[in-house]
Every structure is written in C-alpha cells, then in structure tokens.
Amino acid sequence: PADRIPADSALEEQLAGVSLAPKLPDDPRYDAVRQFWQKHEHKKLADYLDKMLAQEKLGEEMRTVLTTQREELNKRIERQGARVQTLGQGPDYTAASNALEKLARDWKGLAPADAAEKELDRFGKDPAIKKELAAGRALEKLLAAHDTTKLAQARKLVDELVKFRKRYEGTNAATRASELQTQLGDRLRGEFARE
Numbered sequence: 001p002a003d004r005i006p007a008d009s010a011l012e013e014q015l016a017g018v019s020l021a022p023k024l025p026d027d028p029r030y031d032a033v034r035q036f037w038q039k040h041e042h043k044k045l046a047d048y049l050d051k052m053l054a055q056e057k058l059g060e061e062m063r064t065v066l067t068t069q070r071e072e073l074n075k076r077i078e079r080q081g082a083r084v085q086t087l088g089q090g091p092d093y094t095a096a097s098n099a100l101e102k103l104a105r106d107w108k109g110l111a112p113a114d115a116a117e118k119e120l121d122r123f124g125k126d127p128a129i130k131k132e133l134a135a136g137r138a139l140e141k142l143l144a145a146h147d148t149t150k151l152a153q154a155r156k157l158v159d160e161l162v163k164f165r166k167r168y169e170g171t172n173a174a175t176r177a178s179e180l181q182t183q184l185g186d187r188l189r190g191e192f193a194r195e
Contacts, residue, residue, distance in 0.1 A: 022072045025065060033069055043109030046073060080112035088119040091172040093129050094136025135173035139164065148184065158184050 022037070024030045036045035049070045052058060058066075080103060087096040087103075100116040100123075107113040123129045142164060146157040161181040168174045 022069060024069070029062065030065065033066070040106040042073065042077075042107050046070075046110065049073065077107070077110055077112055080107055081115055084112060084115040084119055087116075088122070090129070090132070092136065092176070093123060093132040094140065094173070097123055097133060097136075132171055132173065135168040135171040138168065139173040139177055143180075151188070154184050154188060158188065 024034055032048060033045065036042070036048060049066055052066050053063065053070065084100065084103065087099050090096060097120065100120050104113045104116040104120070107116070123133060142157070142160055146153045146160070148154045148157060158181055161177045161184075164177045165174045165181070168177070
C-alpha cells in the first residue's frame with residue numbers, strides 16, 4: 001500500500017480468477033465457442049461442445065479443435081475445483097467469500113459452482129468464520145472510506161486502524177489492519193521527513 005504496488009500474493013489471487021479463451025482458428029464456425037469463453041458462460045460452452053462432438057458428420061479438423069477446447073474446459077473445471085478447496089481454508093474468509101461468489105456465478109451449472117456454493121453455505125453456518133467475515137467486511141468498508149493518497153486521510157486511517165484492531169482483536173482482519181497501519185505509518189514518517 002505504501003507504494004501502491006500490490007503484493008505478489010494479491011496478484012496471484014487475482015490471476016487465479018482469470019479465464020482467457022484458448023486460441024481458436026480464425027474461422028467464423030468457432031464464433032460461438034469464442035463468445036462463450038469471453039462471456040464466462042462455461043455451462044453453455046460445455047453443453048455446446050458436447051452437442052457438437054456428438055455429431056457423427058462433424059469434420060475431422062473441427063472435431064480436433066472442439067475436442068481440444070473441451071479438454072481445456074475440463075482442465076479449468078478441475079483447477080477451479082481445487083481453488084474452491086484452497087479458498088475454503090482461509091484465513092482471509094472475506095476475500096475467499098468474494099472469490100467464491102464470483103466463481104459460483106462464472107461456473108454456474110458445473111461442479112466448481114456447486115462446490116463454491118457449498119463452501120459459502122459452510123461459511124454462513126460456522127460462528128468463527130462469520131466473525132471473520134464481519135471483521136473483514138468492516139475493514140473493507142473502513143478502507144473504502146479513506147483516500148490514502150491524501151496525507152490527512154492516511155493519518156486519519158491510521159488512527160481508525162488502531163481502533164479497528166482493538167475492536168476485532170484476534171481476527172485475520174485485525175492482523176491485516178496492523179500490517180496496513182505499519183505500512184501507512186512508515187509512509188507518513190517518510191513524508192514527514194521530506195517536509
């Protein structure tokens with residue numbers, strides 16, 4: 001946050017949700033497949049590929065391309081299923097919850113979405129996770145209310161983070177607030193030294 005460059009772990013988490021369409025031949029026959037990938041309509045893509053591959057008179061070239069696409073979709077389904085398990089382990093249940101909700105939307109009708117819904121349901125029933133979620137949402141709200149590019153706002157946020165840590169002591173959000181408080185404090189001291 002001090003230099004506004006995200007941590008590698010944050011970048012990796014964001015990239016885990018990226019689903020770029022695999023390369024397809026530049027042929028209008030594959031426009032439907034291309035659109036399903038681009039719109040993250042994975043269930044429609046799976047149904048379309050299965051329907052096309054079931055046709056006996058499908059040309060060999062097209063069958064090869066569509067088989068490759070189906071294999072890629074299967075790999076992604078498997079990877080997203082593993083990602084659901086990783087997200088379900090915490091400790092940042094707020095970020096996990098946000099990622100699981102997006103995953104449930106993007107993979108609706110397929111196994112990863114079902115697994116994501118199951119994890120979200122578990123989050124809602126576990127008192128410890130519910131406490132973490134409340135703390136995480138409160139931290140998100142607190143951070144959104146302050147523009148740390150302005151020194152006065154950054155100073156105010158440091159004070160608010162101290163209060164936040166006391167209120168949500170023992171949570172992952174309190175740990176994150178402590179780290180952010182330290183980073184902002186270092187930045188403010190640097191700004192003060194320059195003045």
